[in-house]
Amino acid sequence: MRAEGLPGGSWTFLTSHARVLLxxxxxxxxxLREVAETCLLTERTVQAIVADLEQEGYLTRVRRGRRNHYxxxxxxxxxxxxxxxxxxxxLLALFTDDPPTTRTPQRN
Structure with a gap:
């Protein structure tokens, strides 16, 4: 997949590994198919990233029936x-908590 859908250009602050982990x-x-869609990556790329993260101890994969649990x-x-x-x-706290809402104060 290409980064065509990214606003403002082709680069981002977070790596694909960080995006998949989040x-x-x-x-x-x-x-992983859904992760690929969300992260604008191919499913094969996401599988490789998950393998990297698992190998380095950032996550563990547990099989539950027909599904994986990470x-x-x-x-x-x-x-x-x-x-x-x-x-x-x-990092997890920063990106997984509900983001604060930004409100513009209303003038009376």
Missing amino acids: ALSRDPEVR RISPGAQFRHPAEAGRDLAG
Whole structure:
């Protein structure tokens, strides 16, 4: 999939790995096909990303009947030295909580 649908250009602040991790944290039983649609990626790319995240300990995959259930490891540390010492919990809290509403004060 291409980034044609992105407003303002082809780059974004979050990586595909972060986007997939956040999608799985929002709905641990989501199908990877749906994650691919949400993240504007191919299903094969999402499968590879999930394998990366699982291999590095950022998530575990548990089979429940015919579906997978994904469990995120919020205490896992970021890999890059620029984020050394920080864990996923902060990122998850930032992007999975309901975003605050921005209201413009009404004048009487």
